[in-house]
Each structure stands twice: as C-alpha cells, then as structure tokens.
Amino acid sequence: MGPIWEHILPEYITYWHAVGIPKFVRIFWYFIIFELTRYICIDFVIAGLFKMTEKRRAAKWQLARAKLFAENPLVSIIIPGKNEGPHLFKLTKSLAEQSYKNFELIIVDDGSNDGTPIIGKNFQRLGLIHTFLRNEMRGGKASAANLALRFCKGKIVVHLDADCSFDFDAIENIIIPFYMDNKIGAVGGNVKVRNYKDSLCSKLQAIEYLKTVSIGRIVTSTLGIYKIISGAFGAFRMDVIDRVGGWDIGPGLDGDITVKIRKSGFKTVFSPTAICLTNAPAKFKILTKQRLRWDKSIIRFRVRKHKDVYFPNQGFSWSNFFALFENVFYNVILDFTWWIYIIDMTLNYSSNLNNIILMNLTLYFCVGFVQMSSIYIFSERRKEELYLWKYLPFMSVYTGLYLRLVRTRAYIDEWFFKKSYDDPWNPLKSSTQAKINGF
Amino acid sequence: MQVRNILSNLKPEIKTIGDLSVVFVKDLTYTQKLYEYKFDAIVLEEPSQLSLLRKDNQLYLFPTFIKSNIQSTSDGVYFEDNPYLILNKVNKLKQAISQYQKLELPDDPQEQIIVKLLRYLISRSSTLLPNPTRKSNIGYSYALLEEMSIESNKLYLIKGMNNYVKQNYFNSKIIDKVNLCYTCEGSYLNFYESCTKCNSVDLKSEDLIHHFRCAYIGPESDYMKNDLLECPKCNHVLKHIGIDYDKPSEIHTCKSCNNASQETKMKAKCIDCSKENELDQLSTHAIYEYVPTEKGRQKSLEEKVSNQLPTIHFDNNDAVSIPLGAYELIKKHEIHKKASYTNNILELRLNVSKVVLDKLSIELQKSLLEELCSIVKPYLKAHDLITINLNATIQVLLIDYNLELSDAIADTIEYNLDKMIRDNGWTDQKSIYCEMEKLA
Numbered sequence: 001m002g003p004i005w006e007h008i009l010p011e012y013i014t015y016w017h018a019v020g021i022p023k024f025v026r027i028f029w030y031f032i033i034f035e036l037t038r039y040i041c042i043d044f045v046i047a048g049l050f051k052m053t054e055k056r057r058a059a060k061w062q063l064a065r066a067k068l069f070a071e072n073p074l075v076s077i078i079i080p081g082k083n084e085g086p087h088l089f090k091l092t093k094s095l096a097e098q099s100y101k102n103f104e105l106i107i108v109d110d111g112s113n114d115g116t117p118i119i120g121k122n123f124q125r126l127g128l129i130h131t132f133l134r135n136e137m138r139g140g141k142a143s144a145a146n147l148a149l150r151f152c153k154g155k156i157v158v159h160l161d162a163d164c165s166f167d168f169d170a171i172e173n174i175i176i177p178f179y180m181d182n183k184i185g186a187v188g189g190n191v192k193v194r195n196y197k198d199s200l201c202s203k204l205q206a207i208e209y210l211k212t213v214s215i216g217r218i219v220t221s222t223l224g225i226y227k228i229i230s231g232a233f234g235a236f237r238m239d240v241i242d243r244v245g246g247w248d249i250g251p252g253l254d255g256d257i258t259v260k261i262r263k264s265g266f267k268t269v270f271s272p273t274a275i276c277l278t279n280a281p282a283k284f285k286i287l288t289k290q291r292l293r294w295d296k297s298i299i300r301f302r303v304r305k306h307k308d309v310y311f312p313n314q315g316f317s318w319s320n321f322f323a324l325f326e327n328v329f330y331n332v333i334l335d336f337t338w339w340i341y342i343i344d345m346t347l348n349y350s351s352n353l354n355n356i357i358l359m360n361l362t363l364y365f366c367v368g369f370v371q372m373s374s375i376y377i378f379s380e381r382r383k384e385e386l387y388l389w390k391y392l393p394f395m396s397v398y399t400g401l402y403l404r405l406v407r408t409r410a411y412i413d414e415w416f417f418k419k420s421y422d423d424p425w426n427p428l429k430s431s432t433q434a435k436i437n438g439f
Numbered sequence: 440m441q442v443r444n445i446l447s448n449l450k451p452e453i454k455t456i457g458d459l460s461v462v463f464v465k466d467l468t469y470t471q472k473l474y475e476y477k478f479d480a481i482v483l484e485e486p487s488q489l490s491l492l493r494k495d496n497q498l499y500l501f502p503t504f505i506k507s508n509i510q511s512t513s514d515g516v517y518f519e520d521n522p523y524l525i526l527n528k529v530n531k532l533k534q535a536i537s538q539y540q541k542l543e544l545p546d547d548p549q550e551q552i553i554v555k556l557l558r559y560l561i562s563r564s565s566t567l568l569p570n571p572t573r574k575s576n577i578g579y580s581y582a583l584l585e586e587m588s589i590e591s592n593k594l595y596l597i598k599g600m601n602n603y604v605k606q607n608y609f610n611s612k613i614i615d616k617v618n619l620c621y622t623c624e625g626s627y628l629n630f631y632e633s634c635t636k637c638n639s640v641d642l643k644s645e646d647l648i649h650h651f652r653c654a655y656i657g658p659e660s661d662y663m664k665n666d667l668l669e670c671p672k673c674n675h676v677l678k679h680i681g682i683d684y685d686k687p688s689e690i691h692t693c694k695s696c697n698n699a700s701q702e703t704k705m706k707a708k709c710i711d712c713s714k715e716n717e718l719d720q721l722s723t724h725a726i727y728e729y730v731p732t733e734k735g736r737q738k739s740l741e742e743k744v745s746n747q748l749p750t751i752h753f754d755n756n757d758a759v760s761i762p763l764g765a766y767e768l769i770k771k772h773e774i775h776k777k778a779s780y781t782n783n784i785l786e787l788r789l790n791v792s793k794v795v796l797d798k799l800s801i802e803l804q805k806s807l808l809e810e811l812c813s814i815v816k817p818y819l820k821a822h823d824l825i826t827i828n829l830n831a832t833i834q835v836l837l838i839d840y841n842l843e844l845s846d847a848i849a850d851t852i853e854y855n856l857d858k859m860i861r862d863n864g865w866t867d868q869k870s871i872y873c874e875m876e877k878l879a
C-alpha cells in the first residue's frame with residue numbers, strides 16, 4: 001500500500017469533514033461560480049428545454065426537409081487547401097454516398113507543391129470533381145475559399161476540409177435549417193474526432209469535442225449566441241456570404257465569418273445531426289501548435305477586430321454582444337481569473353494545497369461524468385462513445401491544466417506580441433498586409 | 440510549230456564545254472534517245488524535269504544542273520554567260536560516280552530505290568535532309584527520295600526509310616516532330632483554345648488578382664475603376680504587385696455560355712479537311728535526317744544478284760504476306776517456271792470499297808487491310824502469297840490451282856471479307872470487289 005491510502009487519504013477525508021460549507025465555497029469559488037454554473041446548470045437547463053421541444057422541432061424539421069427536397073437547389077461544396085490531393089479520392093467517395101445529390105464539388109489547390117495538381121486535374125477529367133482550381137502561388141485559406149466562391153453556381157455553399165468524412169445524411173442535415181427560417185445565414189456542422197483510438201491525445205480531444213463542439217454548440221445555438229461555424233464543415237447562403245465579401249484573412253477565419261454574418265443581421269445556427277468526422281492531432285506537440293493558433297485568433301478577432309460589438313453603436317445587437325462576450329468571457333477572462341484563483345490559493349491556503357488540488361480534481365472528475373451523461377442523451381453514436389468514458393479521469397488534467405496553460409501562453413503571445421501575424425499558416429505577404437492594416 | 444518543237448525536243452543539244460560534253464534537255468519525256476549519246480553532264484531547262492531524271496535508272500546519277508537559281512536536288516546552277524563554272528564540280532562527280540558505272544541495279548523496285556538513293560548520296564557526300572515546305576501535307580519533304588520513288592505518301596516513305604535505318608543502311612538524326620490531323624494527316628493546323636463546356640472559341644482570358652489585405656480574389660475586370668485597380672471588397676487602390684496584391688492564376692470566361700474556368704480545351708483545326716482535332720487525336724511523327732552508314736556504302740556497291748529470290752521462311756502452313764516488291768519478283772519468277780506446274784497461276788485482286796476506305800485514316804486503312812489479309816490466309820495453300828499494293832488492294836498469288844478451285848476460293852473469300860466489314864458496321868453496301876486474272 002502506498003502513502004495515499006495510509007496517510008494522505010485519511011487526512012483528506014478528515015480535512016473535508018472539518019471544513020464547513022462557507023469555507024468550502026471560499027476555497028472553491030472558482031469552480032462553483034464558473035464551472036458549475038456553466039456546465040451543469042446552464043447545460044442541463046438548455047438540454048432539458050431542447051428535449052422538451054423535441055417533438056415540435058421534429059415536425060418543423062420534417063417540413064423544412066420536404067421544402068428542401070421539393071426545391072432541390074444546387075449546393076456548391078468547396079474545399080480549399082494546400083497539398084490535399086491524397087485525401088481527394090476518399091472524400092469524393094464519401095460525398096458520393098450522400099442522400100442529397102444535387103451538388104457540385106469545387107476544389108481549390110492553394111499553391112500545392114506535391115502531386116495535388118495532377119490528382120485534381122485527373123479527377124476533374126474523370127468527372128469525380130466538377131471544378132479544379134489552382135493558385136500557382138499560395139494565397140492562404142481565405143483567398144482560396146474566395147476563389148472557390150467565384151466559381152460556385154449553387155444557392156448554398158458548403159465549406160469542407162479535405163481530410164473529413166461524412167455521415168450519409170450530413171449534407172442534407174446541414175442545409176435543412178436554411179428552410180426552417182429565412183433569417184438563417186449560416187449553419188455549422190457537428191465535427192467529431194474520427195481517430196479517437198489513435199492515442200490518448202486524440203481520445204481526450206474526442207471527449208473535448210463532444211463536450212464543447214457538440215453540446216456546447218447546441219446550447220449556444222439554442223441561446224442564439226452560436227458563433228463559430230467550423231471550417232471543417234459549415235454551410236452558408238450564397239447571397240449572404242456574397243454580401244459580407246467572403247472570407248477575410250485568418251487564422252480563425254471560421255469564427256470571423258460567423259461574426260461577420262451575424263453582424264449583417266443573419267442568424268447562425270448549429271445542426272447537431274450534420275455529422276462530420278475529422279482527424280485530430282494524435283500528438284500533444286502538434287495539438288499544442290494548433291491550439292496556440294486557435295487561441296491567438298480569439299484575441300485577434302474577437303477582442304481586436306470585432307471590438308465594435310461590445311460598444312453601443314449603430315449595428316449593436318445584444319445577441320452578437322453575448323455571442324462574443326460569452327466566448328471571450330469563458331476563454332480569456334476565465335483563464336486569467338483562474339490564475340488569480342491559483343495565486344489566491346498559494347497565498348492563503350499554502351499549507352493545505354495537497355488537499356485542495358485533490359479536491360479540485362475530484363470535483364472536475366465528477367462534473368466530467370455528469371456532463372458526459374448529458375452528451376449521452378444527445379448523441380447518435382452512444383455505443384461507440386461509451387468507449388471514451390474510461391478516459392474521463394484524464395480530462396481534469398487535460399482541460400483543467402493543459403489547455404489552460406496553452407491558452408495563457410497564446411493570449412500573452414497575441415496580446416503583447418501579435419504573434420499570430422508570424423504564423424506560417426498564412427503566406428507572409430498576407431500577414432504583412434493584415435498587420436499593417438490592423439486586422 | 441507544235442511538231443517542230445517536239446522534234447527539236449527529240450534531238451538533244453550537245454555542247455562541249457572545256458573537255459566535257461554537256462547535254463541540254465528540254466523535255467525528258469521524249470528523250471529516250473539520250474541513251475545513244477555520250478556526255479558527262481546534263482543541263483535541264485526545266486527544274487521540274489528532275490523528277491523524271493531521278494526515276495530514270497540510267498540517268499539519275501549524272502551531274503545535273505539547272506538554269507534557274509531555285510532550291511532543288513540538282514548539282515548546281517548553269518549560267519549561260521559563264522558555263523565554265525560547272526567544270527570543277529562535274530569532274531569531281533565524274534570520279535565519284537565512276538565506281539557505280541559498271542554496276543546494275545537490283546530488280547526489286549524497292550531495293551532499286553534504296554540502292555539509287557545510297558549511290559546518289561554517297562557520290563555527293565551528302566545526306567537525305569528533310570526540307571520544310573508548305574507544299575507537303577506533313578510540312579516536310581524529302582525531295583530526292585520523292586523524285587526517285589513513285590510513292591507519294593510521305594509517311595510511307597518515312598516508314599520505309601526508318602526500316603532501312605533498322606537494317607543499318609542509314610543513321611538517323613532527329614530534326615523535328617510534326618503533329619498531323621487524325622483524318623487527313625495534314626500538318627496545316629490551327630491551334631486554338633476553346634471553352635471546356637461548349638467548345639466556343641469566344642473566350643475572355645484574364646489574370647486573377649488576389650488582394651492580400653482582405654483576401655478578395657477575382658478577375659482583373661472586377662478591380663478596374665477609372666484606369667486604376669481598386670478592390671471591390673475593401674475599396675483600396677492596388678498599388679504594388681507583390682506587396683499588396685498578386686496574380687496567382689488565370690481565368691477564362693466563355694462569352695457564349697458564361698462558364699468560367701481555369702482550364703481551356705486546346706484544339707487543332709485542320710485547314711485542309713476542317714476536322715477539329717482534340718490534341719491527343721493528333722498523330723505525332725519524328726522527322727529525321729538520314730546519313731548513309733558504312734553498311735549502306737557496301738550496299739551501294741553490291742553487284743546485282745541476278746535471278747536469286749529473296750529468302751522467305753515458310754514456317755507455318757499458312758500462305759505468307761510479303762512486301763509488294765518481293766511479291767512482284769516472285770510473281771515474275773513463278774510465271775517463268777510455270778512449266779513445272781500442272782495447273783494455272785492466277786492473281787486474285789481484292790478491292791475494298793471506297794465508301795469504307797474514305798471513313799478511315801491512312802493508319803486505320805492499313806490495319807484494316809492487314810486484318811483482311813489474316814482472314815484470307817487460312818483459305819490458301821502454304822506456297823501462295825499475299826501482298827497489299829499502294830492502291831489499297833490486296834493481291835493474292837494463287838499457284839497451281841485449277842480454275843474451278845480458284846473460283847470457289849475467290850467466292851468464299853469475297854463473301855467472308857464482305858461479311859466481316861458489314862458486321863463491323865462500316866457500310867451496308869457491297870464492300871469487297873474481287874477480280875481474278877489468269878497469269879499462266
């Protein structure tokens with residue numbers, strides 16, 4: 001038997017027996033104020049509402065579906081990217097299985113330096129893709145997507161990542177919402193992790209995606225403050241995206257276009273049944289890089305570029321305010337509050353840190369299970385996802401510590417040094433211009 | 440007047456220039472008599488006569504001059520006011536051709552041409568060079584070879600030459616490659632870009648412009664405003680390529696169907712037959728310069744092998760298809776020894792209807808004829824011969840047949856070939872015409 005059972009555990013239990021409720025709240029203020037309210041109270045209330053309205057929504061959905069198939073509009077699927085050639089065959093296969101058939105496939109090769117142009121041109125000749133476009137010089141994801149836009153003939157544009165695959169009804173389910181409400185300008189798809197068996201890293205991301213991407217977005221969508229349409233799978237009304245001038249320079253252009261659409265007076269919603277599987281980074285090193293980029297974009301776009309939504313001006317809207325504020329609050333503000341919490345604990349409770357850390361882990365662990373059960377209610381892949389439950393204990397460290405540290409690093413880099421402009425994700429020429437112009 | 444002209448043509452005018460006698464010829468058609476005279480060089484009044492001269496087996500090697508200064512296969516120009524200029528050259532050539540004087544040419548027409556060609560080139564220390572010319576359908580001509588040969592299809596000639604390269608009589612040096620029309624083998628092609636969707640040639644091609652600061656991308660015309668480039672998305676004026684914008688690719692907009700595409704379909708329209716070729720329909724042929732080799736030099740010096748048949752291996756029980764030259768030779772030979780047969784020697788000629796042939800490119804015609812030959816073979820005896828002549832006729836030499844049998848065979852063959860062609864859907868009319876000639 002280790003020291004845990006002989007020494008620490010009994011002490012831990014007696015300690016918490018002795019602490020009264022007021023002191024408990026004092027010590028775990030961070031958890032109680034922020035985590036518990038958000039993940040338990042809000043999520044469950046919304047989930048409950050969502051369940052309750054299920055019948056009405058289903059009827060509305062069926063009606064919209066009937067309208068969609070009656071009109072059968074052309075949908076333009078666009079896939080901008082660099083060196084994506086090797087994914088194309090699988091992708092065309094996955095799309096050929098779709099229940100919605102009236103679509104054109106437009107691939108933009110953004111300055112690839114591998115066999116992509118050859119593969120693309122061949123596929124175009126074979127009729128597997130309708131239009132293959134190539135920029136000899138890389139222009140970045142935004143310009144590639146804008147080029148595709150130019151060639152789209154459809155009424156609705158669906159933006160995909162080449163390494164994704166789709167449920168057979170994914171395209172149908174991502175465009176049905178447009179037929180439910182004509183103020184809807186964009187719909188986000190439900191992105192899940194395909195390679196969750198690869199490594200611990202991908203397993204934890206799979207759980208994280210389930211929590212934030214699936215559940216989190218149902219909640220924000222229901223509240224009308226849904227603000228990130230994933231670049232991996234999103235649908236846009238052609239006239240709306242035209243009106244906002246297409247995509248602007250990234251990184252984080254997924255979130256950016258959503259905000260632009262919302263600002264122009266359209267709604268953005270989440271379609272939980274439009275399911276897309278993507279490969280998540282299997283190594284923490286790559287994941288860290290990806291997250292640094294995403295987190296920097298929150299500062300760059302949500303805080304800097306679109307700061308006007310926080311001020312009462314002409315186009316002010318409460319839902320846009322909350323959409324961005326929720327995002328900034330739960331990411332940026334809470335991240336710094338967490339550091340305050342850590343400082344508070346080290347200064348005031350340094351003798352009991354052992355017990356406090358252990359208790360925090362316990363709390364997060366319990367919340368994780370409770371949350372997972374709410375996911376279980378919604379998911380259409382329950383059985384497969386049960387596999388992930390046993391990895392839940394790691395989530396306390398993953399979201400509680402790892403993601404926080406990465407986020408902090410990203411915020412500091414971006415806030416003080418505007419590091420996102422040095423990201424090779426964009427070509428230097430674009431970043432330079434973006435920096436000069438303060439985008 | 441007319442009569443006197445012809446008479447004057449008949450009588451060649453012979454002049455002595457220095458120590459040489461030179462014959463002046465107006466029209467070679469009436470000049471059989473030339474053989475009776477002795478001379479060292481020929482001056483042709485008409486350069487077009489060169490072609491007749493080269494076909495003539497006794498005259499082709501003579502130092503030959505023409506009076507006008509045009510490109511030709513002659514040995515040079517004869518100037519009336521300065522006749523002595525040719526002396527030097529004639530003397531040199533006399534020496535060079537003396538080695539061939541006693542040698543006869545082979546009987547086989549094709550062999551004849553190659554030996555003539557070799558002798559000519561070697562005596563002139565020259566090579567067979569292709570001349571670019573609009574007058575040739577393939578864009579090049581081999582003037583000397585064409586003058587010597589009765590064959591006018593340039594691709595056949597090239598194929599023949601390449602065969603001699605394989606046999607090491609020549610080395611070849613590639614000079615060019617030509618792309619030829621699928622239907623007529625013409626090289627006079629007009630290349631143009633057309634719409635991938637509707638084939639229209641009414642395309643507007645523009646550069647795409649990518650504006651860095653706002654990621655807008657669109658054709659140049661989107662940006663055109665008062666002689667300036669101004670971004671339609673962010674209203675900034677584009678000033679400096681590479682700094683605030685670039686042109687990553689091109690875009691073609693079809694004015695007739697409005698299709699915008701980065702690709703165009705390249706087509707080649709044949710000026711001669713109006714066929715709009717896809718690029719991969721064009722047939723590509725290499726054009727070579729041919730240089731006689733040492734083996735070629737030996738060949739040019741070969742004594743005529745009289746009456747000896749080319750060796751042909753009859754290694755199965757089918758009749759054999761052989762080149763036209765060999766066929767004609769064996770035919771002569773067989774007629775000659777008809778006494779050794781009890782029955783007749785007959786020639787069966789199978790003509791494919793023009794309706795069918797016109798539908799096919801030269802290449803396809805050839806493969807059709809070859810296929811027909813392979814159908815004919817099983818009906819024949821092992822020593823019978825088949826060849827394809829230049830008029831796309833299959834000639835079959837039936838040796839030692841009685842008339843009853845040969846008629847039966849001819850009927851069967853005609854019926855089967857006709858059926859095969861009709862089954863292929865090339866025509867629904869009679870497609871094979873059959874003639875039989877009793878040779879001996």
Ligand SMILES: [Zn+2]
Pocket residue numbers: 620621622623624625709710711712713714
């Ligand atoms: Zn032609």
Ligand SMILES: [Zn+2]
Pocket residue numbers: 634635636637638639693694695696697698
């Ligand atoms: Zn067109």
Ligand SMILES: [Zn+2]
Pocket residue numbers: 650652653654655670671672673674675
């Ligand atoms: Zn611009």
